[in-house]
Amino acid sequence: MTGRIVILNGAPRSGKTMLARAVQAHVPGRWLNFGVDAFNATLPAALLPGIGLRPGGERPDLEANLPALFGACFSAMADFAGHGFDVVADLGLHTHYARPFDPMALLTDELAGLSLLFVGIHCDIETIMARRNADPQGGFYASGPGIPAPVQNWQDAVHAGKDYHLELDMGRLTPEDGAERIAKALGTAA
Structure with missing residues (x-):
């Protein structure tokens, strides 16, 4: 049996990673978490x-x-699903590069013909900034007072031109609530 793929698309610190873990814990299936952090951990x-x-x-x-990296990432997801594993992936897909490129x-x-649920992960920028300021990851995350330009850029770019199967506000929902909504959209009980 072919596995399902759930793509969680949103800005950093919008709640994608915690939601991916909640999907693994609460949605029936054999869920592999293969998002941006897991993929990038394989890179030099x-x-x-x-x-x-x-x-x-x-x-x-x-x-x-980017074309080769995104292609390899999506191909790996398809391969996992082809081997019967479910995949949840937290990503930040956008087209705002120096030269034209659309990972969509x-x-x-790469995922044509597979069971795909594309989920838009929203979160108000104030909550994102509170999360960044609470844990700036040693300066990896832009933090401080106000809204730094990189944070605003993510908010403006990540959902532009996207059509989602499901949209979740992870500034208001708990990860468990989000997982329950994903389970419902997949037709399974959490």
């Missing part, structure tokens, strides 16, 4: 931040790698 330092490049042309020198085209090609 020279390719980082890999598929986690921020909107706004952060590293034009790395953008030539690769996602559509």
Whole structure:
């Protein structure tokens, strides 16, 4: 039996990772978490931040790698599903690079014919900033007073032009509540 794929698309600190863990814990299935952090953990330092490049042309020198990296990521998801595993992936898909690139085209090609639930993960920017300020990851996350430009760029870019099967506000829902809604959308009981 082919596994299901759930893509959680949203800005960093919007609640995707905690939701992915809740899906693994509460939605029936054999769930592998294969999102941006898991994928990027396989990359050498020279390719980082890999598929986690921020909107706004952060590293034009790395953008030539994106089609191959996203293609490999989506192909691995398809392979896991083909072997009967369910996959939940927390990503931040956008098109705001220094040169034109849309990872959605690769996602559509690589995951064609598979059971895919594309979920938009929303969260108000004030909650995102509170989460960043509470744990700035040693300066990895832009934090401090106000809204730093990289945070606003994520908010503006990540959902632009996307059509979702389901949208969740993870600034208001608990991860368990979000997992329950995903289970319902998949036709399973959490």
